[in-house]
Amino acid sequence: MNQSPNHENKRKQAVALKYQAGVMEAPKVVAKGKGFVAENILKTAKENDIPIQEDPSLVEVLGKLDLDQQIPPELYQVVAEILAFVYRLDKGGAKG
Template identity: 65%
Template sequence: MNNRGQAKSSPAKGMRKAVALKYDPANQDAPTVAAKGKGLVADQIIEKAKEHQIPMHEDASLVEVLSKLDLDQAIPPELYQLVAEVLTFVYQSDQELKRREEGGSML
């Protein structure tokens, strides 16, 4: 299973930031930072996520912390709980999308 998560925010200063996470539990101990940026780069990350129907989760505080990590750097253990919540959201969104594509209904 390969979970991809996107966290984005619009900080009060007006400069949008985005961080994309990658997690493959079969090959990784923890999620890693796949992409990050601010301003136009953040907009491009968000646009790519939309193009590929990658669910996005907005959390300004989490993005602020994650944006300080290096690309391909694993998230630190103190962020496991928060990132697990984001990945749960992503997984549930993916499952809902698959059910809709297969013609299933949601109540």
């Protein structure tokens, strides 16, 4: 999700995941985009106090998934770590 002024072809990218424990088998992609769309995804997340985790490598992989597609099992561990981070933020009363 990092944007470098030296690389004009390197546009900001964002992917939004949704997960409901006990309801969904695995997190799924609910929004994704580059450039202006990515900026809007990030803006919406900030406006709604949704924590943002910057991980350009993970965003690159998740960006290849289709909308409403569940993440593949090989990504469960890394996404679980992010969800644990978000859970700790929520329990601590911190805003992302």
